[in-house]
Amino acid sequence: MFYFAKTPWxxxxxxxxxxxxxxxxxxxxxxxxxDGPHPEITPFVLNELKKFNAKATFFCIGNNVVKYRDIYTNIIDDGHKIGNHTYNHLNGWKTDDKKYFTDIAEARKYIDADLFRPPYGRISKLQLKYLTESFNMKVIMWSVLSGDFDQKITPEACLKNVVLSTKSGSIIVFHDSEKAFKNMQYALPRTLEYFEKQGYRFDKINL
Known part of the structure; x- marks a missing residue:
């Protein structure tokens, strides 16, 4: 699996x-x-964030919000930001535009947010233009991809991806999903501890 830990110019x-x-x-x-909310993994994330008084942004799948509404509410109650991640985790490159926009609109029924992140980071220029101009959404990509979803790397390598690629203003991607949990569970607390010691704070995306 090939991907850039640090997004190229x-x-x-x-x-x-x-x-x-x-x-x-x-x-x-x-x-x-x-990819959340998840009934066990998202509470783990929320607990780790609380330890460092950190705020974050959660790009939620609409279908998961419907299933785990209480967890979704907990994210908001803890002062974090919410974003739309489609209803069914659709790949914009492989999905008909009309179906893609309908799916995002369905997610908006349950996710009150003007931030959007395309699953897999895959979105066409037309889709991007339509979302920003007609949906009035802000499409959030990233500076640093932790690679927590990559089951071929070690948790230590996941942490290294973050530590070596992050600077002030970086947007880092983790996942509150079962696939990513092994790596994220290791890397997240250590990321928080490492950068707090360097004098950084962690905030949600406010635009």
């Missing part, structure tokens, strides 16, 4: 309407979590 250039990072004027890092 050329990729950002291809999709300039998307948001790939935040201002780097302060020592602030933006943790994000995709």
């Amino acid at each position: 050329l990729l950002k250039k291809m999709y300039p309407a998307a948001i790939w990072g935040m201002p780097d004027r302060e020592k602030v890092i933006y943790l994000t979590f995709d």
